[in-house]
Amino acid sequence: MATKILIAQKRLFGDIFVCRDCSKKIRTQAVRVIARKVKCPKCNGKSFRPVKKK
Numbered sequence: 001m002a003t004k005i006l007i008a009q010k011r012l013f014g015d016i017f018v019c020r021d022c023s024k025k026i027r028t029q030a031v032r033v034i035a036r037k038v039k040c041p042k043c044n045g046k047s048f049r050p051v052k053k054k
C-alpha cells in the first residue's frame with residue numbers, strides 16, 4: 001500500500017519542483033520535499049511547489 005501512495009505522488013508531483021521564492025527548478029523526490037529535506041540552491045528557501053500547477 002505504501003507503493004500505491006508513492007505512485008500516486010509521482011503522478012501528482014513528478015520529480016521536478018519549483019522554488020516558491022525564486023522560481024528555481026530543482027529535480028528531487030516528492031518525499032524529500034514533503035519531509036522538507038530539500039533546500040533551494042539559489043535562495044536557501046524550503047518551500048517548493050510541483051512544476052505543473054494550473
Ligand SMILES: [Zn+2]
Nearest residue numbers: 019022040043
Ligand atoms: Zn529559491
